Amino acid sequence: MRSWMKTTAGLMLAATLVLTGCGSKPAQEGAAGDKPAAEKPSGSKKAEGFKVGMVTDIGGVNDKSFNQSAWEGLKKVEADTGASVKYLQSKSDADFIPNLNQYIKDKYNLTWGIGFLMGDAIKTVATQNPDAKLAIIDNVVEAPNVESVTFAEHEGAYLVGVVAGLTTKTNNIGFVGGLDIPVIKRFEAGFREGVKAVNPNAKLTINYTGAFDKPDLGKAAAATIYNDGADIVFHAAGATGNGVFNEAKDRVKSGKKVWVIGVDKDQSLEFGDDVTLTSMIKRVDQAVIRVTTDLIDGKFQGGKVVTLGLKDDGVGLPETSTKNVPADVLKKVDEYKAKIISGEIKVPEK
Structure with a gap:
């Protein structure tokens, strides 16, 4: 295999x-x-x-x-x-x-x-x-x-959950998914568990848009979550997630500091370091x-x-994470990564 x-x-x-x-x-x-x-x-x-x-x-x-x-x-x-x-x-x-x-x-x-x-x-x-x-x-x-x-999306998502849980200033975090299917549920589950491991008091809001090709739905979902006080949103929604970045950029331009955690690729290269905290790369x-x-x-x-x-090395964080994620947080990420690889931590898939 x-x-x-x-x-x-x-x-x-x-x-x-x-x-x-x-x-x-x-x-x-x-x-x-x-x-x-x-x-x-x-x-x-x-x-x-x-x-x-x-x-x-x-x-x-x-x-x-x-x-x-x-x-x-x-x-x-x-x-x-x-x-x-x-x-x-x-x-x-x-x-x-x-x-x-x-x-x-x-x-x-x-x-x-x-x-x-x-x-x-x-x-x-x-x-x-x-x-x-x-x-x-x-x-x-x-x-x-x-x-x-x-x-194993849940393993990589756990690590960006650690980043989000240790970085949030509002203790309010969001997740925007595309379709409610097993692969996206793995992203959600891993992210949830990573946040919980380092910040059990953080609130996590989940929003499934029902689409992978509707940036407008992603933008609306992100707006709702940010309006509720979240300062970090992780998306696993394909092109729908482009709308999450668009919403974050609009808010940053208006003076409100919010972050997006990208997915699949290093999305800071596409959307910029001003809104991309890190990405869960596949x-x-x-x-x-x-x-x-x-x-x-x-x-x-x-x-x-x-x-x-x-x-x-099929999932993980990009090297550009050092631009916005503090060194002490990345050190924690490495610690949790080692525990997942060794089997000490078993990340749920749903």
Whole structure:
């Protein structure tokens, strides 16, 4: 299950998590020339002629977090190996199967489904096309031609909960989620337990928006929580979370100091250090790179499930946390991280 993780720990530790921003129009296909930018392959490379397709969930490839990180991973594969990579965006779950089947029809070597919501569609397409190879992030699909990658989000979220609990000035903290699904509940549970461990008197307000692609809902949810006295909000809401940052920026401009804890990527690079306290990063890009490269090298692990947690450096805090998180707080984070890795602390998933 973790056969490749130990050998790649060094790679993950050193990995650059954020490349450049991407942009695309909804429901369009992305190809080699699309942003986020990456150097085009030059010369003869081992995977020239190899084709990899990616289908986003409804958050879209330009969500500045989850889908974007996966696409950046594929762009890195393209630059390093010469493989051809493309994506298709899904406007709704009705697009999942047609988009996946487009790559199957075009005989792509590997087809990615990004996100928990893609689970049923991946299962259906994999069953109907047993010779095709597929992979999914954030869900487990039991099929011999599908490799599944999940993350221990609750472990990383616990650590940013420690940051929030030790940093809040108002003892009032918020969490904004997207859809109420298991992967987001893991974020919520870990964050709740981290806050509680260091600041049991802190109030935690939970708000699920019901969407991953509605920044306006994220902004409204954050406004409600900040109005109630919170000074820190952690989001796990994809592109909806962009609205949380927008609300925080509006308040900072008006002289009210509030913070956002980002998700999936180091979101300070997108939204700035003035509002980003830290981020709970998920190395989706590295998971995509590893599975895709394994297939190129003839080592595809169909039927396997890989779970990345703190001990695998699959989740955690970015190095930029030192800009806004005090050194003594980061020291506490390291202490709790060690306890989670050793098993002394078992973080609940819900």
